Every structure is written in structure tokens, then in C-alpha cells.
Amino acid sequence: MDGFSFSTEVKVRFAETDAQGIAHHAAVVVFLEVARVAHLERYAGGYQAIRDRGIEALTTEVSLRYHRAAYFDERLTIWARCTDVRGARFRYEYRAMRGGELVAEGHTSHAVVDRSTHRPTRVPQWLAEAVAMAESAVEP
Amino acid sequence: MDGFSFSTEVKVRFAETDAQGIAHHAAVVVFLEVARVAHLERYAGGYQAIRDRGIEALTTEVSLRYHRAAYFDERLTIWARCTDVRGARFRYEYRAMRGGELVAEGHTSHAVVDRSTHRPTRVPQWLAEAVAMAESAVEP
């Protein structure tokens, strides 16, 4: 995928469909999270590792455009990349594909907070570096 | 409802329907929880009050029979009662009705644990009494 070097796969569960016979739009928000968690696992030791170090990443923004409906049991490829790490914030971009078709695209923003106080805290150096390394691996 | 003195209402959300055009069976499990939380709020100061006292109620069993499908936007009445409090455990029974029709019935079991250690602990006296009082209010 142009500009993306990481993806994960999800299969639309029956519980995720709705009475329109398609994957409910809120299910796709969860698919983005699945991809983000898998990306962090690959490049930053996992989201649980982040939590274990005493920080949480709150979701501060979700934005999604749905181009095609996805159906029960379809396999979707969710491409994800971390596009910005700045201060206490980072941002991910996504594309959800079914084969060569664009199902949805969007981004999420996150704020890093102290796990106990929920106060904003800088993205730790090790996390910023891990993410930078991930994205530098993207083929030009 | 025969043998029940407490109920709460839910409306089937579109997100809770599935491609069969009905409320997904896992959604009904959540409806039971909504009724249980409302029951605890009425009779025991609320589930949050329970958590604030340092205990959690883990769900150890869910059993549900589905008699009729429920559809989008239908209003269901979820009847709930606490039928047994013993040691570190308590049990709820439920009926989900649409008007006079039985949609589903079932029960859940719960174990009271210390919130920090997740070790079993006796159902506190105040909670046992609150629940007993609730059920003694049932019309014969």
C-alpha cells in the first residue's frame, strides 16, 4: 500500500454486522484499534508494555470515511502508520482494504497521559524512536 | 411480572442488530447487565458504590434462552431479581419481555472479589441486606 509499510488482517464477525447486512460503522473504529495495537506490538513492544510503563494513550480523535460496505466473513486488510509524534500527542492513519478496493480510510489522534493521574505527559523517547524507526522503514 | 418486582427498559439500538435483522444474542447479555446495574442502583446504592468500597462483582456464569427475536428500535422490559446471596456469590434471574411476549429468560452468577487482589471475599453484610430487602418487597 502506497506510503504504508504495516498492515493487519481482520475478518468481519457476525456480531459486527447490522440489520443493513453490512459491518456496522462502529465496528470499523474497532478495526483501526486492532491495527494500531498490532503496529505498536511490532514496533514498540506492545500497547501492554506501554501501559506497564505507567502511561496510557487516550484516543482524542477518530475520523473515518466509508467508501464501500464490508460484509460478514470478509477479510479486510487494515493498513496503519504513525504519522506524527509531538509532545504528548501522536497520530495514526489507516486504510481498510478488501483486496484492491478501498473500504474505509481515516485517522485517529492520541494523547499520552500518566496512567494514575490521567495528566498529559510527553511521549516517552523510546516510544517516539520506536515509531520513527517504524515509519523510516517505509519503502519510498 | 410474576415473582419479579423490578424492571428496567432498553431499546434495541441499530448497532445491536445483526445481518439476520434481529438483536444479536450477545446484545441481550448486555441488556441483563443494564438491568442488574439498575437493580443494584435502586437497592444497594449502585454498582459504582460497590466498587468504591473496594470490591468487584465478577460474572462467573451466564445462561440465556431466547424465545423470540427482538428487532431494531423495539422497547424491551428487562425484569431482574437477585435470587441467592451465599458466601462470596450471588445470582440474578431475568426475563426480557416485549409487551406480553417473552423474548428471553436466563440467569447470571457472580463472585465478589477484592478489587485489588481479585481474591474472593464474602458478600458484604450491607449488600446482602440490601438485596434481601429488595426481594422481600416482591408481592406474593
Add this chain to the structure above:
Amino acid sequence: MDGFSFSTEVKVRFAETDAQGIAHHAAVVVFLEVARVAHLERYAGGYQAIRDRGIEALTTEVSLRYHRAAYFDERLTIWARCTDVRGARFRYEYRAMRGGELVAEGHTSHAVVDRSTHRPTRVPQWLAEAVAMAESAVEP
């Protein structure tokens, strides 16, 4: 709420919380849908009525900014308004409030399609008028 004349209430369910101890961000997407459905019920005879007339409203865009975390059992007021009806598309805007505090704000876009073919179709006149009437009722 400034510029909004319609709202509905939701209570954060335990099933909607996550391991951060807050309402999961995807749950708020569902809250918007609850408000949209309630708005259509008030002003356009209900979403089911729309479906019964052979059309579906697909969600084509979701955009949400989260300003504050919402917690278990909190009551949120979801303000909703239909801000644009054009051709086969309409758009809703939302604010999710906890008392006087802004929890989240956002918008969704929708495409009206024929229910059997899923092909785009103009927003029916009766629906456009119903929505226009709804918003003309907003206090200046």
C-alpha cells in the same frame, strides 16, 4: 445547547467501558447513532419508517473529537442536529455533554440508498422537509 434543539440521554454501560476505566471511544460512535435515531423518530417518523419506505441511510463518514473521558454509569446528553440535506446525502452534528462539560463533539455523513439495490437515491422530499422543519425550530 447553543444551536441545538434536540437531545437524548444515554447512560454509560459497564460493557461500554474499557481497561482504561472509561467509556471506549467506539461506544461514543454508537451514542451518536442513538441520538440520530431518536432525532429521526421525533421529526421524521423514525428510522424504521424510513426503512419501511424502501430506503436505507448508510453512514459514509464519522468524525469525533473527545475532550473528556466519560465513566461508567454517567449520564450523558447527546445533542444532535441535521445540518445539511443535499441530493442523496445528509449530515448530522453532535455534542455529547456531561452536565455543563463537553465530553465529545463531531459529525456524521450519510448517503440515502435504495434498500434493495444499495444504489444512491435522492433524500425523499418528505424526509428533507421533516428535517428542515426540525431545524427551523431551533431558537435563534
Add this chain to the structure above:
Amino acid sequence: MDGFSFSTEVKVRFAETDAQGIAHHAAVVVFLEVARVAHLERYAGGYQAIRDRGIEALTTEVSLRYHRAAYFDERLTIWARCTDVRGARFRYEYRAMRGGELVAEGHTSHAVVDRSTHRPTRVPQWLAEAVAMAESAVEP
């Protein structure tokens, strides 16, 4: 797994956790469905194939005992077997394992109905045979 010949894997999603820090009990109901769908895919051409032949399988019963909490990002193995096919009904049994530990066990019952009328209809011969073949493959 003793008596089971089929399993599928799920990973606990963050969206599936709750404020107790564990996988919400309703999420496990969905895990059973994921395993059932995968089992039908392996042995009966897939649930979608079943739907394409004009029948639906409604869930009429869910029963689950939770033995251990499952946590975010844990990989669970969901064992599933079809244990009974009779008339218009069939039944599945499940065990959810984390490594060698039993997380949950339970069963679901299903009624086969005509997809358009939702009236009960016999489990088709091809489906009954497929399922019987699946279970005869179990190692003694």
C-alpha cells in the same frame, strides 16, 4: 483438547475489555460465535454458504461458565464441536483456553429457520452430514 478436534484463536481486543480490566463476559459470547463460524467454514462450506442456501441458524440458547478472567491482548484458543443435530436444531459445545488454563466453557443451541419466513425447518441433510463427519474425525 480432550473430545475436541477443532479450535480457532482470538486475541482479546482493547475494545472488549471493561473497567474491571478484563475481557467483558459478553465478549466471550462473541468468541464462541467466531469459533462456530470457523467450524462451519471448515466442515460445512461456511455460514455464508448456509445463508446463501436460504436458511438461517438462530441462536436459541447460550450458556457459559467463566473460570478465569482473560486480559487485553491475550491469545485464547476456542475449541468448538457440534454435539447434536436433531430435527431443526443443533448444539455446539466450547472451551476457551489460555495455554493450558480453562478460561470459560459452555454451549449454544441453534434453530434452523427459513431465511425469509423465519419458520423452523429441518437441518438440511448436507449440513447434518458435514457436521457428523467433522465430529467423527475426533481422535478417541
